[in-house]
Amino acid sequence: GAGVSQSPSNKVTEKGKDVELRCDPISGHTALYWYRQSLGQGLEFLIYFQGNSAPDKSGLPSDRFSAERTGGSVSTLTIQRTQQEDSAVYLCASSLGWGARTYNEQFFGPGTRLTVL
Amino acid sequence: AQSVTQLDSHVSVSEGTPVLLRCNYSSSYSPSLFWYVQHPNKGLQLLLKYTSAATLVKGINGFEAEFKKSETSFHLTKPSAHMSDAAEYFCVVSGSRGNTPLVFGKGTRLSVIA
Numbered sequence: 001g002a003g004v005s006q007s008p009s010n011k012v013t014e015k016g017k018d019v020e021l022r023c024d025p026i027s028g029h030t031a032l033y034w035y036r037q038s039l040g041q042g043l044e045f046l047i048y049f050q051g052n053s054a055p056d057k058s059g060l061p062s063d064r065f066s067a068e069r070t071g072g073s074v075s076t077l078t079i080q081r082t083q084q085e086d087s088a089v090y091l092c093a094s095s096l097g098w099g100a101r102t103y104n105e106q107f108f109g110p111g112t113r114l115t116v117l
Numbered sequence: 118a119q120s121v122t123q124l125d126s127h128v129s130v131s132e133g134t135p136v137l138l139r140c141n142y143s144s145s146y147s148p149s150l151f152w153y154v155q156h157p158n159k160g161l162q163l164l165l166k167y168t169s170a171a172t173l174v175k176g177i178n179g180f181e182a183e184f185k186k187s188e189t190s191f192h193l194t195k196p197s198a199h200m201s202d203a204a205e206y207f208c209v210v211s212g213s214r215g216n217t218p219l220v221f222g223k224g225t226r227l228s229v230i231a
Contacts, residue, residue, distance in 0.1 A: 033219075042222075043221035045219065093219075106163075
């Protein structure tokens with residue numbers, strides 16, 4: 001009965017390094033979202049997976065950002081060649097898919113705080 | 118495109134007095150609207166949601182919000198503030214159906230004074 005989990009909870013990296021952030025959605029949720037929360041920009045959508053459909057990448061800020069979702073469950077957000085402006089809290093959320101009685105309600109994980117030095 | 122505007126970045130109230138956090142939305146079709154709360158160092162929690170049913174929506178911890186289409190508003194209220202209500206509150210909009218990404222307001226920080 002666990003909620004959405006994310007790892008690591010904190011990540012400190014040096015500018016130019018690559019980082020991977022992990023999200024485990026609630027079991028049975030077919031939709032998975034990544035958001036970013038930063039001081040200057042508030043909460044922004046990054047990318048969205050729904051079942052086996054092609055992901056909606058319209059929120060990714062640059063081609064240094066990418067995400068995968070393997071087996072329709074766990075997702076990994078990868079940031080290549082990190083920059084200081086990538087410092088933020090990265091939030092993952094999941095929800096039930098189309099046709100479910102409760103739609104659009106997204107359940108959020110605790111986030112990963114990324115600090116780029 | 119959809120958007121929400123939270124009219125106050127910071128609201129301060131005394132314990133036991135009413136809370137009003139204001140939100141206006143913009144949407145080209147019938148939206149779903151939400152209020153989320155974020156306590157310090159904690160995750161986002163859904164307070165309440167409007168999805169085209171009753172316009173007065175009741176949520177957790179005594180909060181409620183009223184959807185007013187004519188005013189494009191979805192203000193959050195609570196009759197009596199408690200110290201534990203101090204947190205950041207986000208007004209959020211998404212599409213009317215299905216699973217679409219949420220669009221967040223900038224947030225309103227609520228302070229409760231003893």
